[in-house]
Amino acid sequence: MAPVARSIRVIFTVRPTVFFPLSLSFDFVLPEATATDRITLFVDVILPLPLPKLYTYRVPYEMNDEVVIGGRVIVQFGAKKTLSCIVAAVHETPPKQYQAKYILEFIDDAPVVTQPQLKLFRWMADYYMCTLGEVINAALPSALKLSSESRIQLHPAFVAEENPYPLSEQEERIVSILASEDGKSLTFTEVGDLLGISSFHKVIKSLIQKDVIFLFEHLADKYTPKVVKKVHLAHHFVEEGVLEELFQKLASKPKQLDVLMRYLQRVPVYQNIHANHKGLEKAYLTSSPHLSPSAVNTLIKNGVLEQFDVIVSRFPLEDEPEAKLHFALSEAQTAARDEVLNLFGEKDIVLLHGVTGAGKTEIYIDLIRKALEGGGQVLYLLPEIALTAQIVTRLMRVFGSRLGVYHSKFSDNERVEVWNGVLSGRFQVVVGVRSAVFLPFDNLALIIVDEEHESSYKQYEPAPRYNAREVALMMANYQGAKTLLGSATPAVETYYQTRAGRYGLVTLTKRFGEAGLPEIELVDTRKSREAKKMHNHFTPELLTEIETKLSLKEQVILFQNRRGYSPFINCLDCGWIPKCKNCAVSLSYHKHSHELRCHYCGYADRMPVECPACGSRNLKTVGFGTEKIEDDLKIMLPAANVQRMDLDTTRAKNSYQQIISDFEKQTTNVLVGTQMVTKGLDFANVSLVGIINADSIIHYPDFRAHERAFQMFVQVSGRAGRKGKKGKVIIQTADPQQVIFDKVIRNDYLEFYDYEITQRREYGFPPFMRVIRMTVKHMDQSLGEQAAILLTQELVARLGREAVLGPEAPYIFRIRNFYLQEITIKLDREHTVLKQAKLQICEAMNVVKDQKEFKQARLVADVDPM
DNA sequence: AGCACGCCGACT
């Protein structure tokens, strides 16, 4: 059963003194049971806080039966805070060091977190070197987390006329508001707003001392069910004859009559008396263009219609699609599917390596269907950006309302409903992003991780710094489920596992339908530049090709891996470059908003008209981002309809969907964007993809730079030419000789893999070694460096010199006013070694943290960084 | 994460 949400909980932390409970007088009447029968239970709870251990609370004896592992309870934590937390264990061992506090309340009568989840969360905390509280915090939709808020209320014994203490003007104001309504209460922030000051604590303290008000903690479920207002005909009208009478009465009121007619049209009261019981959504009547909303209200006021509320699901049970979407798998798809199933016989994990456009989704759907037939649950993970309306509607048509969707743009209430839907068994398939691995499955049969190479599966801030692909694999392992990883450009680590025989491998080399892979052309920007043939950032080759495609009414995608107009501006007279005041980066110019913005901390300033250093008006933009590409293109090709898709244009809730649908409907011809355009989008009419500046992607100081570049080029190329059309890709680069281009052009993953794996082996990187990246952050540069040096020493002392690299300041050495130092640790892959090493890393971190002068240093461990 | 207790600067 799904947990029942209770609306409001009130807990007194400061009891009004007048109501001193009389029951404290000793009445020692015990129930039938004698004291010796009593079993005293204790629970270990996970608090949603970054605390290293669990806390033990005592179960009130009468509540022994209510304890549910994985259920939520409310406890007092510290002097003031009342929190909800998850019961991780039940036992009878009283803590020796301290007196356990009692649990205040039990929220759920069934687990909200399943046993396999608890096991998984423990593994995560261990593996990713974080606390269970941090895992729980990331896992639970925040509406399932309760936390208290202090409120004040007029003291029940307070009578204004008898108050012996003089009140200040501010105090009077608070009192008059609290007295305005019986039992009215205010939060601290409300008090602050009311008085227009932020230091309201003094006032509150004084009022408490004078016995005018008291404090209490208010704890409310944040989850609110969705309510729909409905109306139906008042019951006594539902009778023959009576209704006619009503019509006559309303004869002179045409508007009301209209409403009534419409109601009867939708609710056939004559044919079926019971139809009236369910009624009709009020909004259907009030928002109908031909009806008057006020007439509806008049009918309600006069008792003809009755209004009532109904709690509904945010994911309505739609009628199952009449004709379920049925599609035939192609021969290649069928073969691949059978091979996957076959491999699942001996392996738990299979990689489906299929070129872009090979039709992997149909294979997934077929496998999901099979898994459901076997009675198990299915989790289908997608990177954020690929989880579009396109794929959801498609899955909806196959799985109907058994499909749950879990998405970062979902509201919290929606998330809770998906969570509960998984618990109750309503949702047997969930398609979702990274955080969907936290959903409370307990009977998984299959997990699909699509685009498994995607770095967005890895969370970096805040902890837990987990990779959803790895978590999914672990969860599948715990629940005996099979996992299918899918990608056109598998992560080197993943492919290595197939070579090592640990994962099965199925390959699809042909595109679905007759579509061939796109033709890829490299264009040398250096040559064009020397010949003075560049049009802004476009080579003549790219520009001509764009024009050709547009004249054929075909669409174009342009990829530029940097948002904004230009990465910085520069004063031509004095050389001034605006820098972020919090970070060691230049400010990016955003033309649309006339702002200079920091892409690391969000700091923004108005674009100056003149140089603040020398007063010159010769401010020039340097470099280019998506905004400039969009701008230039609009000027050079005024007939083209250009749309930009990047973080800045997709901030609003539905803008992303809008841009995609405009492009789909071919309202826009050219889509300019950042990485967003490289992922999983499937448009039939795109025949050209342009990569404006390939060099900025390849030249990156990181062992994964080549892998990332290869994946990005192949993925974005894959957007070109689908559904029978051969597409073209133009890559602009100043250095066409780069080794990886050769592999991209021939779309030769295997060759890329062989090349890359050799490098990884030689330089000792994953998959041969495991990397843990330590970051030391400090407001003070020198202290940060010293802390990093000490940490390095401690690490070397435990792990050996060869395992530790650094410390080193990263390229961007200051973010949000914190100076950064990085240490890279390389470890043997073996589990016992790894576990031991993590303990030693914790020790080393503690040595630094225990040092008085480094108290303000922040130490972060990132396991398997990306 | 809060929040309470504890030690140093600018003020009625």
Place this chain on the structure above:
DNA sequence: GTCGGCGTGCTC
């Protein structure tokens, strides 16, 4: 002389 700043430590 105090009020209040935030730095450090604890929460079952």
